Amino acid sequence: MKYDTLFHTVSFLILLFKSSIAVDSIAPNETFLDNNTTLVSPNGNFELGFFSPQNSINRYVGIWFKKVPIQTVVWVANKNRPIADSSGSLSVTSSGNILISSNQSSLWSANSTSSNPVLRLLDNGNLVLDDGSGRNYSWQSFDDPSNTLIPGMRLGWDLRSGEERYLTSWKSAGDPSPGEYTYRTNPKGLPSLVLRRGSNITYRSGPWDGVRFGGSPALHGNTVFNPYFVFNATDVYYSFENTDDSVVSRFVVTESGILTYFRWSETGNQWIDIANLQADTCDNYAECGSFGVCEFGREPICACLTGFAPRLAEDWARFDWRGGCSRIAPLNCSTAAGFRRFSRVKVPDTSTSFVDKNARNEEECEAACLRNCTCVAYARTDATGCVVWSGELIDIRLYDEGGQELFVKMPLSQLGSRKSKRAAAVIASVTVVAFLVLLALIIWLLIRKRLAKKKAAMAEQQHDYPKQDENASMGDEDVALPLIDFLTISTATNEFSFANKIGEGGFGPVYKGVLPNGKEIAVKRLSRDSGQGLHEFKNEVILIAKLQHRNLVRLVGCCIHREERMLVYEYMPNKSLDLFIFDQTKLTSLEWNIRYDIIVGIARGLLYLHRDSRLRIIHRDLKASNILLDSEMNPKISDFGLARMFGADQYQETTKRVMGTYGYMAPEYAVDGFFSVKSDVFSFGVLVLEIISGSKNRGFYHPDHDLNLLGHAWKLWTEGNPREFVDASIRNRESAAVLRCIQVGLLCVQQRPEDRPTMSNVVVMLDSEHSVLDQPKQPGFYTQRMFDTDSSSTGNIPNTSSEITVTLLHGR
Missing domain, CATH: 1.20.5 (Single alpha-helices involved in coiled-coils or other helix-helix interfaces)
Structure with missing residues (x-):
């Protein structure tokens, strides 16, 4: 009896001792009781134990943020089997199974086995069962998510094992059992993220095209978290990481089906909603029915695709679009067919699609759809290649920017046959x-x-190189530029194969090629279906053929063949600057000396255009994607399609057609159509600040204010803390030169053109280490958030036709 008393006393003391210190693991045959003892991760960020949700007396085993005073549970084990009192216990068997019991009755089991098992709570919030090595997991909580995704968790599929990880909402705030909503990855065709209520889809993200989801901004990091999407032969999943260890964030599917990112604010002592994925009504699944297209901001928001009409006209007139649309002219296997292009769209639900791996380019994809009687549409992306749809097309929306191109099969009678028009012309009267x-x-x-x-x-x-008229035909100007025949370019690019495609410019795709002499080239192919770009094509040929500078891309030749128009450049192996500074992986390889040389090189190239060439050139579309990098990372300004040529005594002009890229355009140009050399200076200043910070001006987000990148830089400068603006990988390198470049960038983006320096002054300021610089004034557009798109704006008005459309800015 004495020995039993002594044994229980020692056991109690051991338990008391363990409860007084933070432990992160449970060994076999140890029992974890519901008595306020918890497991705490080694870094103290996460805690596991028994808890009761709000307004509930039931007990559950869960994991929550240790350092957040408001208990926020991110994972629940026995969500379907609550414990009615405090009699619960958690244990690990010697065979490696995890058990939750109450009054000797098992309520939950992990159904796992392991030798030498140890249950651990890791620093990332993952509860794992390993073999004692800390590596080989036989079970982990990350494989069984609840309603929350935290950094490091995966939302998607392991295609090798067929295992899927997805989120399920709680039934209510006081009941963590599975609710109505699930958020999952659909790996079929073009991968997308899908929210369901029961079996019904309520929201579908835009499809993944290798860069972004539909019309969303390109997937890149912000000041809170760095998202990424993996899509390959073995895995399809979404995940994210915090920007640094001090950030606490989570992604949640709420009980009402809202998809939201939250960040914990220590100063406000609350969770802040930083991103809501369901942005507008057009994000509702199948809002406009089959073959309907949704455009938010239009009245009404739904329309039928061109060539289709409402199935139920009366319902449609009453804004009930669920019946969708049907073809005006029937399409069957015997009908002669072609395709109508729809641009900037969220392509349809891929449930009725498949990937045709034999189609290597757009022409082969089109041919495959024509051969297939059941095919109704196709699309191509860098991520998946050729995707073909059969059946009805559901959940299409139009984006202001971004999106994909969808080719819908139509009877030739609906496309407008040229033969029929010629026949009608022949049957004409003498009159x-x-x-x-x-x-x-x-x-x-x-x-x-x-x-x-x-x-x-x-x-x-x-006689005097006057300015070039905006709408003039440029004719057959005598330029010393060789013409390259179409067959040579086609052979060099392997018949414009998808594998040779290296980019997509504002007016068409860009391909890599090799000429018969072994010279590598880059071919910009003007889109044949675009009603724009001919003027810009001729403009670029004439201008760049007359310009020679080490920081300007060299034009090798051009090609005009029937409706084809192509520009042939020297090939830049490191592609464009944006692929480095906006990619967190590549950004770290850009040491400060490389970034500084790029900044100076761009400045000298602009100085040549503004002052030293025999023409005075205003580029009008200077941005990161138009700066190409050679094998030695030397910058070269490219894409002169929107450039304007001034006379020797001309410095400024006003236009009614404002063309350029949001985030880089100077205020006086975007608002009033007034442009000059100082417009390019503004764009250069934006570029400098982007290179230093590694962040885009467009789409920039900071949790503490609503300023864009220019405003963020200005705020830190006026507060005397500009080093916080610098990308972390170079923050402690050459600080004096970095700060001087920040000051130069801010001088260039000042609101008033007359306050900005000329490029000759900029080059002097960059080259001189001891020059005294002026203090910058308030930047232009520093409070405006801008959509993250890299497209240049031109003069077409958005609609739902089959043509490519982008936004027009009118000078006021």
């Missing part, structure tokens, strides 16, 4: 023939008049 003769005479007179004006204009241009 029509007479009219055509008269029309031909008028056209001949107009051509003669136009040729006379063109000769006079060319003679005047050779």
